[in-house]
Amino acid sequence: MPRVRKIPQRMCIGCQEMKAKKELIRVVRTPEEYIEIDSTGKRSGRGAYICPSEACLEKAIKGKRLEKALKQPIAREIKDELLERMKQI
Incomplete structure (x- = not known):
């Protein structure tokens, strides 16, 4: 019997739906x-x-x-930059 691989699931913070990790985009707050x-x-x-x-x-x-x-306030410039980057994807 073949082993079924578990697909990692994550929740979208926008629509609050659980989806496969590969379908979602990760926004990260770096150590800097x-x-x-x-x-x-x-x-x-x-x-x-x-x-x-x-x-x-x-x-x-x-x-x-x-x-x-992300446990950090986000500046307006960063929000605009994220929206622009999202349009490119």
Whole structure:
């Protein structure tokens, strides 16, 4: 009988849905206190997962869920930069 591999699940902080880890984008607060999108998913620091849609990112920012998940207030410039990067993905 073949062994079934467990698929890691994470919750999107925007829509609050559980999805496969590979479907989500990781936003990370690095040890240097800089917030950015982690394309590899392996950078060190505190991370939060979000769907690759602008609507989910806007929900997370508006409800301050991103700030709570990263345990740091987020400046307006960083929010705008995250929205721009999300449009590119």
